[in-house]
Amino acid sequence: MLSTHTTRETDRPMTRTERVHVALRMAILEQRLAPGARLPEDMIGEAFGSSRTIAREALGRLATEGLVELKPNRGAFVANPTLEEGRGIFVIRAALERAMVRQLAGRIDVETARTLHQMVEDETRLAEKSDVEAIRLAGEFHLYLARLCGNPLLERYLTEIVSRCSLVMAIYGRPHSADCGAREHREIVEAIVAGDFVGAGNLMERHVEEVATRAQLGTRAEVDVRSILAEVAAQVP
Amino acid sequence: MLSTHTTRETDRPMTRTERVHVALRMAILEQRLAPGARLPEDMIGEAFGSSRTIAREALGRLATEGLVELKPNRGAFVANPTLEEGRGIFVIRAALERAMVRQLAGRIDVETARTLHQMVEDETRLAEKSDVEAIRLAGEFHLYLARLCGNPLLERYLTEIVSRCSLVMAIYGRPHSADCGAREHREIVEAIVAGDFVGAGNLMERHVEEVATRAQLGTRAEVDVRSILAEVAAQVP
DNA sequence: TCTGTCAATATCGTATGCAATATAAGACAA
DNA sequence: TTGTCTTATATTGCATACGATATTGACAGA
Structure with missing residues (x-):
């Protein structure tokens, strides 16, 4: 299960x-x-x-x-968010998730720790099998952490943000880029369990930023109607 | 004006x-x-x-x-948020405002810098005159920074959070405790203008936390009906 | 052929009516 | 007096009707 x-x-x-x-x-x-x-x-x-x-x-x-x-x-x-809005969303996500793991670090009981490890395990196993499932599990991981905080507003914001991120990645991301990287998740879990709140915060912040860049959010230029029209016009004989 | x-x-x-x-x-x-x-x-x-x-x-x-x-x-x-919810809200606020000023640091044009200094000036001047006005101006300051980021979602979240914070402080804060401290604001502005994004982030994070503690959010215990009943019972002859 | 005006249409903004539900009050028995 | 059942009331959940507004297409004039 x-x-x-x-x-x-x-x-x-x-x-x-x-x-x-x-x-x-x-x-x-x-x-x-x-x-x-x-x-x-x-x-x-x-x-x-x-x-x-x-x-x-x-x-x-x-x-x-x-x-x-x-x-x-x-x-x-x-919604059809612009690339710039997409980047802004990831900025907020990084900030919230950093605060989240900092708060969680060292406050995890053994039972929860086991669950977290299990989730990372599942992700690793599915990473090569099913893309769509792996992505779903990765989202679950982040949302589960939010739930652990016991901060209802944080949970709501993160749920909302994860949705928005999914949409942005669906629009601008290339295939397979949405993988959250089970290895990065494992490192984060270990830092949390170890009570290393600085390390956990930094890892999470970097993790979110890397998901954004992996999705090419940092490189692809804004779609510019003008330039597209120029292209199209050039193709007309 | x-x-x-x-x-x-x-x-x-x-x-x-x-x-x-x-x-x-x-x-x-x-x-x-x-x-x-x-x-x-x-x-x-x-x-x-x-x-x-x-x-x-x-x-x-x-x-x-x-x-x-x-x-x-x-x-x-x-709404009648619990003290714990109130603390959670301030945690999120600190995280968002930290990210906000880090992003802003070094990206302020001279015109905007002047406006920011002017706002701090106004706060300082009103600090001794009118409590309610000073509080309002302090809120404006934070919201103005959010607007400068050009991140619509950040702006929305912060607007929402500032509202929630006001409510929490109205419920749990003691009078005069809501002052944002114009001096702290000045330090933050200076760090932003100087491009010191680490310093600005830390200052803002601390600033929000201190507003929370000044409002006694850190010390006052949750209202416990049981203990109050015990007190009342003890006073009965 | 192009542009401006006008009618037709699609769709939303708002008010209101009826049914469903939860709370509160009262009656009654233990 | 206390607990429980019944009934009354207040208030929301949802559907629908009507007026307001924006877009589309047609048509006339340049």
């Missing part, structure tokens, strides 16, 4: 808004809904057998998560 | 939801609405001459900001 960590005990049967919300989030993160796609309230309501009220609220939440853009009197669109 | 920095050019005449939203936020932060107070949609809609739809949406936004708590099928209440 690989992902006991992901089970979220839904005591409440999940409100309709929530259902639509998570379904749309999934679809966007899996790129089944392409960035820039229109998301009319009517269409969503119809698709889920609900009214626009539900669709509207779900879209509102997705907008605060940064996954959709809400243009007043125009409608909702799947 | 003290606060040109606060002018937000509202190109759009501000939607009704927004109006209710900011009005309620003000009221909560000024403690005109006490923590724990009920906020029925009907009542709010009536008060603002709008329908429940508007009130509902405003409450939803305030909930994501952490200023109101939304209990399903029960209603909305002014």
